[in-house]
Amino acid sequence: DAGITQSPRHKVTETGTPVTLRCHQTENHRYMYWYRQDPGHGLRLIHYSYGVKDTDKGEVSDGYSVSRSKTEDFLLTLESATSSQTSVYFCAIRTGTANEQFFGPGTRLTVL
Amino acid sequence: GQNIDQPTEMTATEGAIVQINCTYQTSGFNGLFWYQQHAGEAPTFLSYNVLDGLEEKGRFSSFLSRSKGYSYLLLKELQMKDSASYLCAVFDQTGANNLFFGTGTRLTVIP
Numbered sequence: 001d002a003g004i005t006q007s008p009r010h011k012v013t014e015t016g017t018p019v020t021l022r023c024h025q026t027e028n029h030r031y032m033y034w035y036r037q038d039p040g041h042g043l044r045l046i047h048y049s050y051g052v053k054d055t056d057k058g059e060v061s062d063g064y065s066v067s068r069s070k071t072e073d074f075l076l077t078l079e080s081a082t083s084s085q086t087s088v089y090f091c092a093i094r095t096g097t098a099n100e101q102f103f104g105p106g107t108r109l110t111v112l
Numbered sequence: 113g114q115n116i117d118q119p120t121e122m123t124a125t126e127g128a129i130v131q132i133n134c135t136y137q138t139s140g141f142n143g144l145f146w147y148q149q150h151a152g153e154a155p156t157f158l159s160y161n162v163l164d165g166l167e168e169k170g171r172f173s174s175f176l177s178r179s180k181g182y183s184y185l186l187l188k189e190l191q192m193k194d195s196a197s198y199l200c201a202v203f204d205q206t207g208a209n210n211l212f213f214g215t216g217t218r219l220t221v222i223p
Binding site: 033105 | 154155157
C-alpha cells in the first residue's frame with residue numbers, strides 16, 4: 001500500500017460541467033501522475049507533476065488541467081466535461097528507488 | 113515515439129506455465145515493468161528489468177533482452193486467481209522520464 005487515495009471513486013456528470021478529481025498521498029513522494037484507461041488503449045498519461053507547482057503535459061492532455069499546491073495533493077480538472085472523457089482515471093506516484101509507479105484505486109467517471 | 117506490443121488474450125490451465133510476451137520500440141529505454149490488473153481494480157507492480165536476463169520472484173519471472181526489444185513474463189503453477197490483465201510498460205528517459213504502457217494481455221486460467 002503506497003498510501004494513495006482518490007476521490008471521488010465514482011462520478012456521473014453531464015456534458016459541459018466542470019469536474020475535479022483528487023489524488024492524495026501520505027508518503028511525500030515527489031512525482032505524481034494522472035492516467036486514463038480505456039478499452040483498447042491501455043493506460044495513457046494525462047499530466048504529471050515533479051514537485052509543488054511543477055507540472056507538465058502527457059500524451060492526452062487536451063481538455064484537462066492539473067494543480068499541485070501541496071506535496072500530498074494532485075488535482076485533475078476537466079473544465080467542461082465531454083462524453084469522450086468518460087473513462088477510469090488512475091493517479092500514481094513514483095518511488096525513488098527503481099522508478100516503479102504505484103497506483104491509486106481509480107475513479108470511474110461517466111459523462112452523459 | 114514508443115511502440116509496445118503484447119497479445120490481447122491468452123488462456124491457460126490451472127497448474128500450468130504461461131509466458132506472456134512483450135516487444136517494444138523506444139528511443140530512450142531505461143527499464144521495463146510488468147503490472148497485474150484484476151478486473152475493476154488498479155494495476156499492481158510485479159517486476160522491473162533494466163538489465164538483460166531473468167529476474168525471478170516466486171512463481172513469477174520476467175526476462176529482458178534489450179538488443180531484441182523483447183521481454184516476457186513467466187507465470188508458473190498457475191492459480192485461478194492469476195486470471196487478470198498483465199500490462200507491459202517501458203520507462204523512457206527521453207523528455208519527461210515517463211512510463212508508456214502496452215494495451216495489456218488478458219489471461220484466463222481455466223480448471
